[in-house]
Amino acid sequence: MDEIIVFSVYEVTMHLRQVIESTIEPMYITGEISNFTHHSSGHMYFNLKDAKATMRCTFFRNSNFSMNFKPEDGMQVICFGRLTVYEKGGTYNLNVNSMQLSGQGDLARQFELLKKKLEAEGLFSAEHKQPLPRYPQKIGIVSSPTGAALQDIMNILKRRFPVEVILYPALVQGSDAPPQLIKGMKYFNTRNDIDLIILTRGGGSQEDLWAFNDEGLARAVFASRIPVISAVGHEIDFSISDFVADHRAPTPSAAAELSVPDKADLMAYLTALGKRMDILAKRVLNSKIGRLQLADHKLQANNPVQVVNRYGRDLDMATMKLENVRQKLKQKAQMLQRVGDTFISGGKYNLKTRIMSSDRRLDAIEQRVKIRSADAIRLKQEQIDLLELRLSSSSPKHILSKGYAIVQKGDKLLRSIRQIDKHDSLKLILSDGIADLEVHSTSEEETF
Template sequence: MKLKTLTVSQVNDYLANYIGTNPIFSNMSVGGEVFNLKKTGYGYTFLSLKDDESKLNAITYLEKFDVQEGDFITVSGKISFYKKSGTYSIIINSYEKKGQGNNYEQFKILYEKLEKLGYFKYELKKPIIKFPQKIGIITSAKGAAVKDIISVITRRYPKVSLIIYDSKMQGIDVENNVIQGINTLSDLSVDTIIISRGGGDTDDLSVFNSQLIAKAVFDCDIPIISAIGHEIDYVICDFVADMRAPTPSIAGELSVPNLQEVYDTIDNFEKSIKISYKNIINLYNSKIDSYRFLIQSNTPYKKINQKKLSLLELTSFIEQAYKDKIQSYKDRLFYISSILQENNYNNILSKGFALVEKDDVFIKTVKDLALGDKLTVRLEDGNISVVVEDIKNIIK
């Protein structure tokens, strides 16, 4: 059966409705240790309650809420679900202090002391070796933490050597065991040291609030990762260490790279380099082809051929122009010749016309004649002499 796809708002609506209608959430009592205490100037206070494994956000509007970090309190109230953020908190209506352990006070005093000594300065933190050859692990060889760390490291980076320093992580002699582990692994020149143990109650973890352990961690020349307890647990060792890991498994992840990711990165670099070189080679080949074409285009042989072609074209043009000019003159001469031919008086005489001359001057009109004038009449085949006996004008 195909599941119906819900929106985020629908899921949060269902949860809000479930919590709002379930009587167990409307009036409940919860006990836990106070941390993340934030008093506001608006009349309400934010805080969290925690136990060995979990935490619960809380808010109260009580005017008198006299608690401090580290107090163990029992609160009464209702669970409120915030649909917009998908989170929930307990709204505290009343509370009862169960006291504050001596461990918290000691923790606070030691924290402030070491902070003044510069044990927590970020600039003094040593970087974790990216590709370690040897990693030392201070933990109980029989605990679950070491198994988690070994599993993560061997899966991610099987090339590294692991040295396990079997140390007590609970009870008496923990302090001396951990310090001896740090010194021993330092003498073995490991690249990274992991101090780790699984979760536990406050008393079990309080040994890692030791000033002697803090000093050993601070003085160690090898970078140290601290992974004590669960994500919500904080000890002095975490603050002094070069890096804190919320869990042992994460400590394993932080101590080594993922070998497959390294191989993938190398492959990507190799592909990138090959592509870059190929592009560079193609670029230079293109430049070579361009230069070759430019050289070939500008060789003397090429230029001579171009000049020859230009000369042939010019010669052809001149010859054609010369022919056209001669033809033009021929056409003009023929035209003039035809006009001259048409106006040749010999041709006119052959058509039956005659030329009349008087004293070697051609007569064009009778007005130039008088009775008795002697004229010469030129015909096609000879001349005759005549005398004017009569003159008649032709009226047009």
């Protein structure tokens, strides 16, 4: 019986290592990074996987220090390296010499680099964003004439708030798309009748949407004097044009809704506004009527006729009071006369001298009363004469004699040209007569 050859685990592992390293040349391997770890030593450890397999990878510090991007889980990369076997773990391993992004990963890196560059230049700053017009009259659209995005926008605009739309047809994917999109932006900025620009296309892969990540297009959007809405792809898709535009819409349909108001909402708003204006107008009118009534009350209180009547009543009262005083003095004089006669006729006291003296004093008092009454009556009469003069100069007839006229429509006194309509029949009152007029035309202008 032949002798059995037995190998240790280490011997087998080392043999496999020698076979792999001696027979398999360094190679490029592509896959997705997972379980990435950047050790404090500088070495990088991660798995490289695809849908069917996974392999361990080691990227040593002396090889990875010159990388221009930071590896992360989920990145699609191409690694160049040599296969080896790790003895202690008993697993094979790829020692990576270099790494580069592949496919989607490379596009993502380009996207981030351009995004950071433009952001640093201030192209994304809110201070540069223009407000969207509230009621645009004409909208320019830069998009494919055959795409679903254009049809979605047109349908929503027709339903919400019909406006005129001008289309600049352009490719929306491929290497020829960015120059055409840029021309569309510049074209609308040469016109003076465009209120809003929509830069749009429907959904697609990252490669399909890549034209909207063009730096030249981003700068054309930023330079637009007309507000721009960027609506590229679906809600989860973001493009460089979204960040630069004045407003980003998640979908083309959303761009249409952002562009115009809803006519139903607008009609409801106008109806509510009309009601508020009616309430305000009534409130103002009632306030004006109250002020006019107050002014009329004050005017009536200060009417010259009322003032004259008031002074006349005051004069009558004063005259009556003076007459009462005279009557009382006369009664007292008669009473004193009787008392004196009684004493004299009785012979008890000789009061003749005192009575005569009293008579003289009474005569003097009566004289002073007459003088003061006459003065008071004269003063009141002068005031009445002055008021009558003022009343005469303020009378309608006196004013009309100076060339003025009173105009009436029916029994309503007119104060403004706005109260007169064409073909109205009016009454013209002058100082010496009345004329009936018919209006042929009116015009508002300053007369004095």
